[in-house]
Amino acid sequence: MPERGSFSGGPARAGGRAPHRWPVWRLPRLLLGTVLLVEAAAAALLAIDLLTRPSPTAAELGAGAVLCVLGIAYNELAVGVERERRRLGGASHIDLSSVWTFAAALVLPGADAAVVAAVILLHLWARAWRQWVPLHRQLFSVATVVLACIAAAALVESAGEPPRPLWLLLAAIVVFMAVNSGLIAAVVAVSTPRAGPTTLFGPTDENVLELGMLCLGALAAIVLALNPALLLLMLLPLYAVLRAALIRPLEAAASTDGKTGLLNAATWVAEAERVLAGTDGAERAGGVLILDLDHFKAVNDTHGHAVGDRVLTAVADALRRVVRAPDLVGRMGGEEFVVLPKRAACGTRSVELDSVELEVVAERIRVHVADLRLEVATSRGPLVIAGLTVSVGGAVAAAGGSDLAALLQTADTALYEAKRAGRNTVRIAVTSPAPPSAHSISVPAAGRGARVPEGARSED
Template sequence: MASERRLLSGDAACLGRCAPHRWPVWRLPRLLLGAVLFIEAIALVLLVAGLLTGRAPAGTELWSGAVLCLLGIAYSEMAVGVERERRRLGGASHVDLSSVWTFAAALVLPGAHAALVAALIMLHLWVRAWREWVPLHRQMFSVATVVLACIAVGELLDHVGGERQPLWLVIGAMVLFMAVNSGLIAAVVSVNIPGAGPATLFGPRDENLLEVGMLCMGALTAVAIALNPVLLLLTLLPLYVVLRAVLVRPLEAAACTDGKTGLLNAATWVAEAERVLAGTDRAERAGGVLMLDLDHFKAVNDTHGHAVGDHVLSAVAHALHRVVRARDLVGRMGGEEFVVLPRRAASGERSVELDSVELEVVAERIRAHVADLRLEVPTLRGPLTVAGLTVSIGGAVASPDGSDLPALLQTADTALYEAKRAGRNTVRVAVASSVPSVVNLPSAPLVNPGSGARAKD
């Protein structure tokens, strides 16, 4: 679950590489550490007690559990390459589809034995796919929540179910499994982040839907075991397809965003801006464009290095997001140059004067916010304070007869040069021509997305 992955911070160093008193788990806040250790202790006690005193599985149940364990390990091997690819795409969060096997085990085995199978599958998955960037204490907490979920489902089936499990009972087991797993995670998140909202506690909607889908596949897997265990081999390929499909979103994000700042890249920003200006969305309109260029950015790179320059670019990008509205288009055109397309509701009469005033207000707000930035940048020589940043801004307002995007960008670029010549750290706004421009728009980033300085500096 996404909230679980954001929950427990720490290094991904192997457990055996440092002394016990230096394990990352001890760096957690005391209250959070207590909650995590309490849940893990309860899971361990119930697991051991269930294995020692609970119902022993029959021979067919043991066979089913062994098959599920082997298939779970096979899935882990399939997941290795996909997880590495997701990591290469910018640290995208891992995707756990192991609920297929863990929930199936909870349906066909006694609770404690199902929990043991689930623990083995999840630990093998961590060793093979997640060890390099998921700390062991985070994975142990995940194992503990799944162990408790399996034990809870086992108790439900032992007291309510019979030899044949009706559909309503399977659905109830799914709800219980997810409630225990997600509920424990949400409880610990709430300890760490008081007042957290549902999205933080339970994760994104898409990932919860994926979890429900995997539980459904787990129920079908249990049915396949009862009919013919050989049918389980048919589940591996669909799971692999799902595993590959979850790469689509990170790939889309990587293609649309700038890697250093997280803003839209030049090509994507241009495509979105043209859509807005074309009026395909009747609920919004745009009256102009802002083009921003950091002043004396080359001096930052030359004095402190490109790593500090990259940190500055990222900080400016975050500053832009804090100043503009959520629906405004913000992009990085390359180097230290950014663009903003403020979007407004399409209702009401449009005037060049009003658009000019609104554009200047937004530009001045951005200029002042950047001038107030004071960044603490970690370096090999210790923390470095970067202050005194300024930005020059050129704005272009659409003419009464309308202006295309190339005309707006060309006018904004000219206004930006005027702001530079006026002494920098200032704003200039002009009205664009209504004559269609012949300027070619980028279909790819205008410059290499490094932090090198540009001529406007």
């Protein structure tokens, strides 16, 4: 189940909070109303189905018990990996226990399947997700799965007694996924206007994985009808799939900066060198920009490092909004960021045109940062951070080409000139042609210090 958790209110705190103090109550009215409507619909349909449907048969009780036990056993097997996925993956997450919840929707009446799903999901939350997922957000996720189970089970029941055709199983998969993902996407759309498909429905690979888990759920339902004991053979393969699903967040964590989500210094340098080497084919580097927040030390000294981190995150978000999606944006450390705009490789280019285009990008970034107004909650009440400025130094490759080390050195010198000119300004320079022999770049461990000329900048 993909979670594009844009209304979470942050990680859960140990011990939780009283329901009336949950962050969900501080949501905008439209968003809160949408969330409560989904949860109320799930509770109402579940209650109506339980009250109006005949008591479950012994076979249904047995099947439900088997799926609950297997789902909980799988959760216990996967606790360590699930915690690591939550820690690394943030809000975007696939719930691999949908194997058991969808199987329940195929073999049980809707209400009974919903109860099985709720038991498995709440157990998984209590054992593995509690530290990162607030209870109110988990309840919304449970509500979407409850509605998906009721809808899929109703479709299956409408076809009469088994055996059931393959097309019915495929249709049930579509209905289950459409209800679950559609409800989540609706809430994300309310909270994030103009959100793109990836924001609404999650990355393609995660949706493919979710679809695969639902197909395994259909197989689990078939095996349950033949010989329930054979379902034990699914636990280890599912655990292997879960371990494999950990690879992507591990790769992302290794390549991104933990505070801002931008590329870290080592990854940015590697990607930038690849672009400069021309391995992208259709794109080339349009120059390099180095940005340094002015007087950032004063923010940390006055308001604390927690507020400083919020400022860094806000600036990173501003950079994402200003630059194009293919451009390389990274954090080099401290309060310094770096941007490598990409340009089409075809057509005649000149140093002058590249300089003008790079300066336009730099000015847009400078103005956007100057317009930032960040409200931060503190123990003394809301704190508004405004008046941030950034100095920008840029470097354009010479007509004969320049390597990354030369571009960064030129941009850093231009940044120093921007600081000397009074800060909150942009300076663009042309880099000398690259020497015949290539050399590697030393990535600074803690920001700009490794590249600053001796005695050039002693303060931000």
